Amino acid sequence: MSEQKIIEIEVLRYLPESDQAPHSEIYKVPFTDDMSVLQGAQYIKDNFDGSLTFRWSCRMAICGSCGMMINGVPKLSCETFIRDYYPNRITIEALANFPIEKDLVVDLSSFIEKLEAIQPYIIPKEPRTVEQGEYIQSPAQFAEYIQYTSCINCTLCYAACPQVGLNQNFLGPAVIALAHRYNMDSRDGGQDQRMELLASMDGVYNCSAVGYCSEVCPKHVDPGNAVNVNKINAAKDYFLRFLSPKGGSK
Amino acid sequence: MEIYKADVVIVGGGGAGLRAAIAVAESDPSLKIALVSKVYPMRSHTVAAEGGAAGVKRPDDSFDYHFHDTVGGGDWLCEQDVVEYFVHQAPVELTRLEHWGCPWSRTPDGHVNVRPFGGMKIQRTWFAADKSGFHILHTLFQTSIKYPSIKRFDEYFCVDLLEEDGRVQGVVAIEMATGEFTMIEGKSVILATGGAGRVFRESTLGGIVTGDGMALAFRHGVALRDMEFVQYHPTCMPITGLLFTEACRGEGGYLVNKDGYRYLQDYGLGPLQDKPKNKYMELGPRDRLSQAFWYEQQKGRTIEHPVLGSVVHLDLRHLGEAYLHERLPLIYEMAETFMGIDPAKEPIPVRPGVHYTMGGVRVDGNCETSLPGLYAIGECASVGIHGANRLGSNSLTELLVFGKKAGDEAAARAKSTGPGNSASLLKQAQAAEQRVMALKTKTGGTERISTIRKEMVKSMEDGCGIYRVEDTMQATCDKLTQLRERFKNINLDDKSSVWNTDWLMAIELDYQLDVAQAMAHSAVNRKESRGAHQRLDGPDGAYTKRDDVNFLKHSDAYYVPGSAPRITYGDVKITKSPPAARVYGAAGEKADQERKESHV
Numbered sequence: 001m002s003e004q005k006i007i008e009i010e011v012l013r014y015l016p017e018s019d020q021a022p023h024s025e026i027y028k029v030p031f032t033d034d035m036s037v038l039q040g041a042q043y044i045k046d047n048f049d050g051s052l053t054f055r056w057s058c059r060m061a062i063c064g065s066c067g068m069m070i071n072g073v074p075k076l077s078c079e080t081f082i083r084d085y086y087p088n089r090i091t092i093e094a095l096a097n098f099p100i101e102k103d104l105v106v107d108l109s110s111f112i113e114k115l116e117a118i119q120p121y122i123i124p125k126e127p128r129t130v131e132q133g134e135y136i137q138s139p140a141q142f143a144e145y146i147q148y149t150s151c152i153n154c155t156l157c158y159a160a161c162p163q164v165g166l167n168q169n170f171l172g173p174a175v176i177a178l179a180h181r182y183n184m185d186s187r188d189g190g191q192d193q194r195m196e197l198l199a200s201m202d203g204v205y206n207c208s209a210v211g212y213c214s215e216v217c218p219k220h221v222d223p224g225n226a227v228n229v230n231k232i233n234a235a236k237d238y239f240l241r242f243l244s245p246k247g248g249s250k
Numbered sequence: 251m252e253i254y255k256a257d258v259v260i261v262g263g264g265g266a267g268l269r270a271a272i273a274v275a276e277s278d279p280s281l282k283i284a285l286v287s288k289v290y291p292m293r294s295h296t297v298a299a300e301g302g303a304a305g306v307k308r309p310d311d312s313f314d315y316h317f318h319d320t321v322g323g324g325d326w327l328c329e330q331d332v333v334e335y336f337v338h339q340a341p342v343e344l345t346r347l348e349h350w351g352c353p354w355s356r357t358p359d360g361h362v363n364v365r366p367f368g369g370m371k372i373q374r375t376w377f378a379a380d381k382s383g384f385h386i387l388h389t390l391f392q393t394s395i396k397y398p399s400i401k402r403f404d405e406y407f408c409v410d411l412l413e414e415d416g417r418v419q420g421v422v423a424i425e426m427a428t429g430e431f432t433m434i435e436g437k438s439v440i441l442a443t444g445g446a447g448r449v450f451r452e453s454t455l456g457g458i459v460t461g462d463g464m465a466l467a468f469r470h471g472v473a474l475r476d477m478e479f480v481q482y483h484p485t486c487m488p489i490t491g492l493l494f495t496e497a498c499r500g501e502g503g504y505l506v507n508k509d510g511y512r513y514l515q516d517y518g519l520g521p522l523q524d525k526p527k528n529k530y531m532e533l534g535p536r537d538r539l540s541q542a543f544w545y546e547q548q549k550g551r552t553i554e555h556p557v558l559g560s561v562v563h564l565d566l567r568h569l570g571e572a573y574l575h576e577r578l579p580l581i582y583e584m585a586e587t588f589m590g591i592d593p594a595k596e597p598i599p600v601r602p603g604v605h606y607t608m609g610g611v612r613v614d615g616n617c618e619t620s621l622p623g624l625y626a627i628g629e630c631a632s633v634g635i636h637g638a639n640r641l642g643s644n645s646l647t648e649l650l651v652f653g654k655k656a657g658d659e660a661a662a663r664a665k666s667t668g669p670g671n672s673a674s675l676l677k678q679a680q681a682a683e684q685r686v687m688a689l690k691t692k693t694g695g696t697e698r699i700s701t702i703r704k705e706m707v708k709s710m711e712d713g714c715g716i717y718r719v720e721d722t723m724q725a726t727c728d729k730l731t732q733l734r735e736r737f738k739n740i741n742l743d744d745k746s747s748v749w750n751t752d753w754l755m756a757i758e759l760d761y762q763l764d765v766a767q768a769m770a771h772s773a774v775n776r777k778e779s780r781g782a783h784q785r786l787d788g789p790d791g792a793y794t795k796r797d798d799v800n801f802l803k804h805s806d807a808y809y810v811p812g813s814a815p816r817i818t819y820g821d822v823k824i825t826k827s828p829p830a831a832r833v834y835g836a837a838g839e840k841a842d843q844e845r846k847e848s849h850v
Binding site: 015016017018032034045046047049050051053054055056057058059060061062063064065079101102103105107108112115116119120121122124128130133134135136137138139141142145146149150152153178182185187188 | 289290292293294295297298342345346348349350351353354356358359360361362381384385388392393395396404427456457458489490492493557580583584587588698699700742743744746747748749750751752
């Protein structure tokens with residue numbers, strides 16, 4: 001937090017109605033040490049070019065909107081600070097592994113479809129009425145799943161995942177972590193239903209265990225771990241299906 | 251123009267909108283629901299709520315206590331019959347959310363835990379660490395996926411409501427990815443678009459909180475009620491305004507001035523307490539705490555930081571690192587990431603910032619507006635539970651209780667109503683399209699929208715801050731009139747169709763200017779001090795006090811095209827709590843005791 005300096009921000013621009021292909025533009029942005037890369041982009045939009053397009057909202061790393069490649073690394077721009085790059089140039093681009101719609105905005109529809117497909121909701125093991133009150137969950141039961149509830153759907157892990165780049169249908173880290181979150185919840189009894197997709201061609205076996213997804217996760221969800229635990233579960237399920245027609249994940 | 255025919259249209263995919271969508275789907279799976287949101291639902295600003303959701307849980311608590319805390323906290327400007335319904339439904343809805351998977355924090359024996367919160371007599375705030383809004387929102391979003399009758403229009407931006415024979419009959423929206431217009435017909439429409447706090451400069455709010463639904467209803471003749479009541483949250487990050495939850499104080503944090511003194515004891519909130527005590531000191535209500543900051547600043551007892559400006563310290567050090575990580579992990583991360591401060595080792599500099607609009611679209615206890623078929627819920631609505639000052643953790647519960655209520659009501663309405671005349675609705679929709687397109691295609695303008703926005707937020711902060719006087723409020727009203735004129739002369743850099751956020755932000759600014767005018771004019775007309783509306787003026791300081799003779803009234807702001815809004819006043823529903831002195835700390839405890847004895 002000190003006097004104003006100038007940083008160069010290079011933005012990979014793509015305006016689909018006028019550009020054949022993405023191109024770079026460089027902006028000289030005055031900044032103070034408390035300014036995030038998101039605020040740098042906002043400065044450009046407010047003062048230089050209102051057509052610069054990016055998603056953002058909460059500014060506090062919880063809404064998951066403002067992910068972008070910052071010097072080649074997927075990051076939330078609201079919690080990445082300009083001061084950490086100065087005096088070098090910052091390069092910002094749309095998240096990798098997604099089609100670009102315009103500038104820094106990518107098409108997330110495939111991610112949303114995958115998220116919907118894994119049934120990310122409680123399929124009650126033992127249904128309960130409101131009059132019966134809450135389910136009881138011991139600290140140990142709570143600890144089984146709580147970490148995997150922290151995913152903010154920012155999709156940085158998809159931009160990091162080499163396998164998503166190779167197979168666009170791969171469910172991917174965040175969605176598998178979400179399935180795992182419900183599978184591990186003591187209130188839920190839907191693991192068998194979710195296992196079909198997890199163990200499918202587009203499921204956990206696509207993962208080559210690089211672990212970059214967990215490295216870039218801003219919320220320490222460790223999706224890589226969720227994926228790998230489910231490789232074991234899916235394998236067990238596969239073999240147990242020979243013995244029991246209902247599958248063996250329980 | 252694309253046309254979609256729904257039964258119920260919901261505008262806004264945050265906590266309230268999602269809860270309403272689920273209610274409609276559960277009440278009748280054959281009803282077609284269109285859920286329209288300008289962001290993917292899990293980006294909605296419910297996500298940023300931290301502290302928790304209020305609902306009676308402990309055996310030593312009661313609905314009556316929750317009722318009295320809420321009505322007193324709102325400085326008696328609450329609709330008491332609505333508050334009664336709210337407190338009774340609160341635990342039902344919070345339990346239902348538990349069944350849907352919300353990871354509420356628990357006691358060691360596995361039950362849902364509750365924490366203390368400001369202005370609440372007994373701890374009754376259900377919480378999921380300090381990410382309660384995040385977990386509520388994701389639980390609702392994920393649960394909504396279960397219902398095939400909910401069709402989402404993600405990243406569709408609503409630009410107008412459609413009316414026929416004096417009732418609402420649908421909406422017009424822009425598909426953001428293409429810039430194409432869609433008409434979505436509906437027999438009932440629920441607005442769930444959130445607050446309007448981004449009309450102020452320093453706020454806790456996300457960029458999307460621009461009062462869209464308020465402006466849409468306002469322009470269709472619906473009153474915006476109690477808009478002068480804007481909540482300043484006492485503990486925000488300076489400059490950015492990012493929020494440090496009230497749970498910091500609920501868990502035992504202190505507020506201290508430059509002398510290390512817990513100054514709240516000087517403002518009717520004492521005596522000093524070592525441990526958090528409900529309704530004392532740091533657990534006083536938000537309006538009083540923000541006002542105390544203002545006085546400390548006047549007295550020269552705030553800390554003057556060269557970059558951050560005037561601040562006080564939120565001291566969490568005595569809670570210890572392990573406890574902070576368990577109960578306030580997000581706060582810990584934010585202090586470290588955004589301020590370079592380890593809250594276990596250093597106090598956090600904070601100051602008040604705009605956080606919540608108590609007022610909103612006027613609705614009755616069934617969440618219906620004066621325009622038949624149009625409902626409003628959540629922060630965009632004024633259903634009457636917050637009065638002049640909202641108690642922290644009542645608003646997350648409000649999303650659930652009234653989301654459910656509005657969903658049920660809108661479903662019943664849709665079933666008893668026929669479809670509109672599509673041809674005439676399409677004409678209206680096309681007129682709306684032309685009007686909105688003109689903003690983008692017009693040439694020759696000279697104003698940048700970012701300039702007008704900056705001047706608006708500065709003026710709102712100057713005139714409608716924590717303490718208010720006639721001159722500066724009037725100056726803000728005048729400034730807004732000028733900005734309205736200058737808005738006609740805007741020029742956009744981006745004239746394209748795909749993802750034109752320059753254009754969408756211009757439409758938002760248009761909404762914001764309307765809402766800001768409603769706020770400023772409601773404020774200058776209320777010649778008293780109540781809750782979050784505090785004045786320093788009047789003959790012999792007459793406006794510095796609450797005036798129940800003239801102003802135990804709701805304000806209603808009505809849209810007047812091309813002019814300042816018209817302000818009228820309506821009655822407040824009082825059932826069992828007549829207005830009394832609003833006292834906290836030891837004085838509050840004494841007043842509680844006297845009330846109890848007078849009832850015996």
